Amino acid sequence: MVWCLLTEKRLLKKISYIAVLLILPILVLGLQRGSTEEAGMVSIGLYTPAKAGSLSDKVIQRFLTEKSVLRFYRFEGEEEALQALYSQKVDAVWILPENLEADLERLAKRGALKPIVRVVEREDDIALTFTREVLCSKIFPEYVYAVYQEHLVKRLGENVPSEEALLAAYDRRRWKGNLFQATYMDGSEGTTESYFLAPIRGLLVIWLVLAGFAAVLYQKMDESRGVYDGIPGRKKIRYALGLQAVVLFNGGLIYLVACKILGVFTSLGWELLLLVLLQIMIALFCTSIGLLVDRIEAIGIMIPIMTLLMVALCPIFINIRRFWMLQSLMPPYLYLKALHGSSYLKFMMMYLLGGIVVCMTLNRIKYRK
């Protein structure tokens, strides 16, 4: 314990170490603030020659104000909108007609749909096909209302109620909500953070693993300087784990603060439990590697490679589930899965037990003489 405190003091004397710890929440705060700005996976340019207050204008306003993974830009001229398409500022341009209301009434009378919105794209793909669904979903309610009016006029003739009464009847019956609810496999509800903030938590976990690796490197450098010369071989592992504890404790605190800023906290108890388990897993993983590999250069070689493999195989940017055996050796994989899947907790516990056995065995083998 005293040794841990001394190590902590030694680390905290380094301004660069404190700076690295503090810079993380600051960066996350910057990203979090930046995420409140408008962003989208596909950019759409909107234009209508219609006047303000017209139906086309109202539909455009809905696109601009409602939350979406698409990003909308309004243009005042058709040429300007198409120019944005040529210069790749937008992926598609939607040109709404001057009199959308009359067009919809015409279609409602015919009973069949015909093109009324001009969509100009550079090259069609699945993402743009998907955006057209979004376009139609905003115009379709206006169209079905026109169908409703048309059917009533046709059926009731002169007995049809006033426009206000029809609208009131529709408003009464129109249910505004989502028929779908996103959940995780354990039934917990999905988070609503911005899509580009979603991988940040995963990257923070990798950062924590890197802290574990850095502790191994630090311990090896100390060893080469003769800091542990007076300690019997087998007992050196206590100091290695102690150094891991100090570095991961500091990193874990910063990680928690960063997660809080990001707004990805599930519940404090659950977060703390999983974080402690993750820290022990990382400590065992990194210490085992330190026991297996003696040379600092070799550990230096492994760090970027391991880090990249973890970024690729853990559910950070993409969710690959084909290398399960390899993935379950990586502490961030089980941790990130466990966050919304309590069934993974048992795998974490198994990892811990296995990790302790492996670590102790490696220590015994290394110092058997």
Place this chain on the structure above:
Amino acid sequence: MRYFKYFIVQLKRTVKLAVGVFPTAMLLFACLGIAAYIFMNHGPMMQNQKKYQIGIVGNIEDSYLGFGIFAVQTLDDSRFMVDFIPMTEEEAQKAFRKAALAAYVIIPDEFLASVISGANDTPITYVASEGQKGIAGYLMDELAVVISELVTSSQGVIYAFEDVVMEAGEREKLYEWAENINLQLIENVLTRTRMAEVEELGLAKGLNTRQYYFCAILLLFCFLFGISSASFFLYRNADLGKWMKMRGIGPVAQVLCEYFVYFLLMLLCVFLPLGVMAVITKNFAFLMTRVYLDELFGALIPILMMISAMHFVLYETVRNPVANLLFQFLGVIGMGYISGYVYPSSFFPDGIAMVGKLLPTGIALESFSDAVLGEQNGKILGVELLFFAVFMILSIWTRRQSIVRENR
């Protein structure tokens, strides 16, 4: 002459270290290649070309829902985008864990009754994410809103129509009239995308997926090379600077000599695998564009000058190995992320995208993308050289300060 001698000493040291650094770099390159392969086959950009497989859980046989799903799969425009596969919850969970499904939806038995009654109080739940929510998960959320909008607007119209007809005292004709409006709405829902008239310009969108990831992965390798070459920097003796100064080699000469050999090492570790790759892949045929090797290598030289100078200044200023590794990882991954190395920068809000473009990672990506497309941009070259100069000045200043500290 003494500067030259110092340079030769550094060169010899680097040749010795290169034995360790070079295999590291190759391993890193191979790992990045694997990561690129995985990302290109499963990443968000690939999702532009693959249909989403969605599992349907729930009793849909002998019901309107079964007919609806059949109609969507055979008549609806979304059949080009989504495949619906009926299965049990266990099968869906298993397939979802194996990544065979993008998502699965659970339709409760009471769902249809709740929609028919207009209560809409039994939502369909869908699982699109396990662990971190990916891009597909966010698209599923949007798709859910789209479907919900189509269903509830049609539902609202039908019930309002029935109310008005009843109030008008036409109860006996209601069934026939309601059936008519229902059938028309079903037909309209299935043909809804006909409202849009699509014009394709047939213009390419700058870099294609392969070119994009080729640029991003190669540059990520260059930036992460700093971590691989830790042995080049971490073994330096802190007193060496002071000692060399006493021998007449000042901080400027020290930094320039050391930097130059590091730059040569980096050049070797980047150009050699790239050259081998060019031969194996017949001049990068997989990029599906004609690549001029001289232009590609020419564009890489100023980029590597800037990146190696950045590594140099990082090792000069942050000497503690723990802090340095954490800082480099944070710097490279963080800067790379917002500069568009994983998702295109158009995915980000304007403010973040702008910052990303101005960072060394953003400048390098723009410059190298131009080279792959066979374009030239003098402004970008200027910015690269400016970054290089700033990093070098900072390195020299830090070295001078450390010598002054040692002398105290």
